[in-house]
Amino acid sequence: MNNQIDTLCTESWSCFKAYDIRGRVGEELNEQKAYAIARAYAEVVKPKQVVVGADIRLSSKAMKAAVCRGLVDHGVDVIDLGMSGTEEVYFAVQHWQLDGGIEITASHNPADYNGMKLVGRDARPIGENNGLSDIHKVAVQGHFDNCLPQGEKLTKGCLSEYVSYLVSFINPDNIKPLTIVTNAGNGAAGHAIDAIESQLASLGVPITFIKIHHEADGHFPNGVPNPMLPENRAATTQAVIEHQADFGLAWDGDFDRCFFFDEKGQFIEGYYIVGLLAEAFALRQQGAKVIHDPRLYWNTTDILASSGGQPILAKAGHTYIKQMMREHDAVYGGEMSAHHYFRDFAYCDSGMIPWLLVAELLCVKSMSLSEAVEKRILAYPSSGEINSHIAEPHKVLSKVKAHYSRDAVSIDESDGISIEFEKWRFNLRPSNTEPLVRLNVESRGCQSLMEEKTTELLSFLDR
Structure with missing residues (x-):
């Protein structure tokens, strides 16, 4: 010993x-x-x-x-x-x-x-x-x-009780016929998908599941389940198009994150799903408090301003989001990295509740997923998260701050560095789990400006 x-x-x-x-x-x-x-x-x-x-x-x-x-x-x-x-x-x-x-x-x-x-x-x-x-x-x-x-x-297991509780977040009678592609990435999600499918079928919910990379396999024959990587999205996109599905879903290895693809097979950044769910909760409960992270948030705060919700900023990361949700009794919390947190799920993140809510929302509104998010994407185009391997991230953050602070409207250093201008903003932060620096850029209604500033910042990081 x-x-x-x-x-x-x-x-x-x-x-x-x-x-x-x-x-x-x-x-x-x-x-x-x-x-x-x-x-x-x-x-x-x-x-x-x-x-x-x-x-x-x-x-x-x-x-x-x-x-x-x-x-x-x-x-x-x-x-x-x-x-x-x-x-x-x-x-x-x-x-x-x-x-x-x-x-x-x-x-x-x-x-x-x-x-x-x-x-x-x-x-x-x-x-x-x-x-x-x-x-x-x-x-x-x-x-x-x-x-x-x-x-x-x-x-001992509790899969049946878990799935019944998930399904309680929606009204099954609201669901119209849907075809959904699910990509478990050969991770742990497959058995939960099967159990949800069985539960919905017993309730007469008309959802058809098209399952790919479904079997759990730690060798990860189709690559590590990480839909944040663009190269890992093609299989889901192809399956959505091939089967003319209403939308597609993919999960990471432990399925606490859920990623969406619209009916055209296009990947939807998690940022816009946060806005979609924030609006849904704010419309259900006037003054509903919603937690968001600092990486991308203009779309979320704009939606909440118009729907009567209250946005609250928290550091990125599940411990920080959950702590703020408890402190403010927030009904929902969302990160652009595709983590979604729910007060009625012990303030925890779930990779299954979001798609059930989105499926119900689309059926109630009689619209496609692309229709639900396209105006928001145009209003607040974003770069998505871009990772760079940086030897000394804190030195780089200091240089970025010195270079961009002169004309800034505001600077916030509660989580990395967020610098805001009149028409665009960005957040740059070191990863808490990997040797990476993560960049996110967004603008007000100008795709070209967002792309220009993203290229400019990446060039600056390479110096």
């Missing part, structure tokens, strides 16, 4: 990020570290019962087993959810009123990565400012009490 402690103390723990744990398997994260993190989680959070799930990555099963061992050895009772998406862990914590949950996942990262998303009671996220730093410290030290009574481990 002492040798293990010495090894843990001397190894790199770069897998700890701002709001989760993520790293290359074998180099930054392994089963020994996973065990230590589970013990540290138990020591810091002091739970009695915890649910553990895992995505489909090849390392996830062994990593989950190590986490379960760590929890049980610390006297915690564990419910093993099996292969699941992150939101299934969130749901299970709330549904069973457990003390916490851990999902083994690296989401959209390359296949040789893995990680963990940690939550406490009520599915409250655990980030660096509310426990993750303490867990990091305890895990590195590796000093654990091995005389504790063993916890018990139970394998």
